[in-house]
Amino acid sequence: MESILVSGGAGYIGSHTVVALLEKGYKPVVLDSLVTGHRQSVAKDVPFFQGDIADSQLVRKIVEQEQISAVIHFAARSLVGESAEKPDLYFEENTAKTNRFVSTLLHCGVKRIIFSSTAATYGIPEDIPIPETAPTVPINPYGFSKLMIEQSFAWLEKAYGLEWIALRYFNAAGAVLDGSLGENHQPETHLIPLILKTALGQRKEIGIFGTDYSTPDGTCIRDYIHVLDLAMAHILALEALAKGTAKGVYNVGTGSGYSVKEVIETARRVTGRTIPAVESPRRPGDPDRLVAKVEKIESLLGWTPRFSSLEQIIESAWAWHRSHPKGYGE
Numbered sequence: 001m002e003s004i005l006v007s008g009g010a011g012y013i014g015s016h017t018v019v020a021l022l023e024k025g026y027k028p029v030v031l032d033s034l035v036t037g038h039r040q041s042v043a044k045d046v047p048f049f050q051g052d053i054a055d056s057q058l059v060r061k062i063v064e065q066e067q068i069s070a071v072i073h074f075a076a077r078s079l080v081g082e083s084a085e086k087p088d089l090y091f092e093e094n095t096a097k098t099n100r101f102v103s104t105l106l107h108c109g110v111k112r113i114i115f116s117s118t119a120a121t122y123g124i125p126e127d128i129p130i131p132e133t134a135p136t137v138p139i140n141p142y143g144f145s146k147l148m149i150e151q152s153f154a155w156l157e158k159a160y161g162l163e164w165i166a167l168r169y170f171n172a173a174g175a176v177l178d179g180s181l182g183e184n185h186q187p188e189t190h191l192i193p194l195i196l197k198t199a200l201g202q203r204k205e206i207g208i209f210g211t212d213y214s215t216p217d218g219t220c221i222r223d224y225i226h227v228l229d230l231a232m233a234h235i236l237a238l239e240a241l242a243k244g245t246a247k248g249v250y251n252v253g254t255g256s257g258y259s260v261k262e263v264i265e266t267a268r269r270v271t272g273r274t275i276p277a278v279e280s281p282r283r284p285g286d287p288d289r290l291v292a293k294v295e296k297i298e299s300l301l302g303w304t305p306r307f308s309s310l311e312q313i314i315e316s317a318w319a320w321h322r323s324h325p326k327g328y329g330e
C-alpha cells in the first residue's frame with residue numbers, strides 16, 4: 001500500500017480526498033495544523049499528525065516513519081478578502097511555508113507532489129472558457145501566493161527533479177453523497193453553503209453580490225465542481241505522476257458556468273424552501289465569468305466529472321447541511 005502524505009487533510013477538499021484515497025487502496029497520512037480544519041473530518045484509523053507544514057523536523061519524522069512516497073498539498077489560507085487586507089500573511093502561510101515544506105520533502109527523497117492551485121491565478125480572463133495557457137495576472141494576493149508556488153515548482157523541477165502537478169480548481173462545492181462529510185468553513189464565504197444556511201433559517205437572506213455584470217441575468221457566472229470529482233482528479237494526477245505520463249498545470253472544472261441567480265433558483269428547487277435573496281452591491285475583485293477549459297485534464301489524465309451537475313452538487317451539500325446544522329459541531 002502506497003503511503004500518501006495529505007497536508008490540509010482535515011480541511012474541506014482534503015478530507016474528501018482522504019476518503020477517495022482509502023477507497024482506491026492508498027494509505028493516506030494527514031498533516032494538519034487545524035487552523036481551519038476539523039479533526040472530526042478524518043477517520044480515527046487514518047494516521048493524523050497535528051502540526052505545521054513548515055515544521056521540518058515533524059515533516060522529516062512523518063516521511064521516515066510512514067514511508068511516504070508522494071504528497072497531496074492542500075494546506076493553505078484561502079480567504080480572498082483576508083488576503084487583500086494581509087498580503088504578507090498569505091505570502092508567508094502559502095508561498096514561504098510551501099517552499100520550506102517542499103524543500104524538506106526533497107531532502108527526504110520525496111519528489112512527487114500534487115498541489116492545490118486555483119482559478120484565482122488567472123485574474124480577469126480574456127477568453128472564456130479559460131485555457132491553462134491563458135495569461136496569469138492575479139487580482140488578489142491569494143491568487144498571487146499560489147501562482148508564485150506554481151512558478152517556483154518549475155525551478156525546483158530543473159534543479160532537483162521535482163515531479164509536480166498543480167490543479168487549478170474552479171469553484172469547489174458539494175459533499176460526500178451520504179452527507180457524512182461536507183463544507184464547514186469558519187467564516188463561510190462561499191455561495192452554495194451560504195444559500196443552504198439561508199434555507200435552514202440560520203441566515204435571514206442571501207445577498208446577490210452585483211446584478212450589473214455583463215452576463216445574461218447580470219449576476220456572476222462560475223464553474224462549480226463537485227468535491228468528489230475534484231478528489232478523483234488528485235488520484236488520477238498521482239497515478240500519472242507515478243507513471244511519468246503527465247506534469248504541470250491543469251484546470252479542474254466542468255466547462256459549464258452558472259450565474260448566482262441560477263444557483264439560488266436551483267437551490268430553491270432542490271430544497272423546496274423559499275430562500276429569500278436580496279440584490280446587493282458588487283463584491284470587490286469578482287470577475288464576471290470564470291469557466292474552465294477542461295480538455296487538457298480530460299485527455300491527459302483521463303478525468304471526467306461524474307457528480308458535477310448543479311443539482312447533484314446542491315443535493316449532496318443539502319444532505320450535509322441538513323444533517324449537520326452546526327457543521328462538525330466544535
Ligand SMILES: NC(=O)c1ccc[n+]([C@@H]2O[C@H](COP(=O)([O-])OP(=O)(O)OC[C@H]3O[C@@H](n4cnc5c(N)ncnc54)[C@H](O)[C@@H]3O)[C@@H](O)[C@H]2O)c1
Binds near residue numbers: 038
Ligand atoms: N474551496 C475552493 O473552492 C478552492 C478553490 C481553489 C483552490 N482551493 C485550494 O484548495 C485547498 C483546500 O481548500 P479548502 O477549501 O479545503 O480549505 P480548508 O481551509 O477547508 O482546508 C485547508 C486545511 O489546511 C490546514 N492548514 C492551513 N495551513 C496549514 C499549515 N501551515 N500547516 C498545516 N495545515 C495547515 C487547515 O487547518 C485546513 O484543514 C487550499 O489550498 C485552497 O487554496 C480551494
Ligand SMILES: O=c1ccn([C@@H]2O[C@H](COP(=O)(O)OP(=O)(O)O[C@H]3O[C@H](CO)[C@H](O)[C@H](O)[C@H]3O)[C@@H](O)[C@H]2O)c(=O)[nH]1
Binds near residue numbers: 170172210260
Ligand atoms: O453571499 C454571497 C457569496 C458569493 N456570491 C457570489 O457567488 C459567486 C461565487 O462566490 P464564492 O465566494 O463562492 O467563490 P469565488 O468564485 O469567489 O471563489 C472561488 O474561486 C476563486 C477563484 O477565483 C478562488 O479559488 C476561491 O478559493 C474559490 O472559493 C461570486 O460571484 C460571488 O460574488 C454572492 O453573490 N453572495
